Amino acid sequence: MTPLTRLAAAELIRTPPQSRGPFYPLTIPLDSDNDLVRVQGRAGIANGEVTNVVGRVLDERGRAIAGARIEIWQCNAYGRYHHPGDRQNVPLDPNFQGYGEFVTGDDGTYRFRTIKPVPYPGRAPHIHFAISGPGIEPLVTQMYVAGAPENGHDWILNNIRDARIRSSLMVKLETHPDVTGELVGNFDIVLVADGRFSI
Known part of the structure; x- marks a missing residue:
């Protein structure tokens, strides 16, 4: 590890845990890939601003x-989840998957294609994340949109x-440099790990 790498690792902030919330899927959908804006077997695309969330999963040493x-x-x-417990009087979107999964590669990177999160009563725009795997301490957290006015009131x-x-x-979230009409944002996740993973 070089001095610069050691310095970068020393500055890493462990990603804090957040509530899982009440709307984790009761059953995992058949289509659970990392593209949430298209549902297998449907021709349409999800309503909302298409947003690419990318990042790396790292340990506290930057590995x-x-x-x-x-x-x-x-x-x-x-503002409605694809969950029977969400009974808000707003539409469901049959073209939005609502849930996705991805397994990181050797470099720890991940990517999801979803929609820009929106607020709903009492909550700022957010995306729920759950991370698990061999040699790491499981984490449930949430990602928020920088600059969203609702952030200041989200308890x-x-x-x-x-x-x-x-x-x-x-x-x-910024304009995607390579894909017209889409946004992109980087969310790195820093976990407690015991080194049993591949690097």
């Missing part, structure tokens, strides 16, 4: 974690008192 299983789930563009987010740790969950 890439291969073989980490990442699950995400979120509400649709109207789950603001239960994190340390502003530096809280900001580690904020992701700036």
